[in-house]
Amino acid sequence: MRISHVKLFVPGPIEVRPEVLQAMATPQIYHRTPEFRGLYADLQTKLRRFLYTESPVLLFASSSTGAMEAAVRNCVGKRVLHVVNGAFAKRWYEISQACGIPADALEIPWEKAARPAEIAARLKTGQYDAVAVVYNETSTGLMNPLPEIAAVVREFPDVLLLVDAVTAMGGVKIEFDKLGLDVCLAGVQKCFGLPPGLTVCALSPRAIQRAEAVKPKTYYFSFPVMLKSHEKNETPATPSVPHLFALNLQLDYFFEEGLDRRFARHAEMAAVVQAWAKKHFDVYPEEGYWSKTVTCIKNTRGISVDALNKALIAQYGLRISNGYGDLREKTFRIAHMGDLTLPDIRGVLGAIEEVLKL
């Protein structure tokens, strides 16, 4: 099948720079060599700088869902509280259930952000030793107030904070150590601007200690097993070496752009899309918690989202995203993440205006 290129404005996978694709075609190296260990060590240095941390950042040859499973398998000894206000948070809760890990859901309406006081009230029961939160809910374009949540969780010394930062990391600043996070994971096909198939995951000393105590019932996703290899700048199983070449290049690109400038660019793209959405439609989640990386637009005009996307693809070679699950036709989503720029964003908004004759 011949696949012609359609520019992606969906919240993952996203546009990948040609230089990144090229890096993935680097001739293979064997992963038990000084050459590989050098690459791994370089990545650790860069990832620590990128996440403002002294902690190890593990590399998973899986998409984010694998690391979400690893987090609960390794870090829950007693019971985990899942803050559920979107599809990915719900998935994480279902992962715990599927793994037989004692778990409760703190259910919140999907258009509402998590309230730190509500989380604190649940933790005061003393039942939990971990909380799982999705920083940026890709399904609803909602950003939970992570710094405030982290501050309340840190008042409970035995409770670990597990964070799915899949559509946040690389688009907004995450100061892992300063915030006091314990696990923070992200697949690279979102804000990193790489093809899918690799996930990075930072672990605090508390998380490492917990994983050793828990003795997780997993081998492939065991933090202690991974950390043992990490000490030697290796991974226990064969890593996705092409991704590591690409990540190495991309992290340099981030530092060249400047991290603060990268985050400012995301904020700027978000502001433009959200002002446009307010003018022509509405924004789905409650105000004050709009995502910096993806906007979920309420279909207040009752347009056919499916027909809009078909027209954008056929006439402009651009793809946006329908709503997630039940929100499929009630909302649509425009991603403004990774290496997309303001001109790209103005382009897609202009195309939508032409198709809908706004």
Ligand SMILES: *Cc1c(COP(=O)(O)O)cnc(C)c1O
């Ligand atoms: C995309 C996404 C995931 C799942 O990623 P997979 O690549 O499908 O494993 C999890 N959480 C969030 C917030 C996401 O956006």
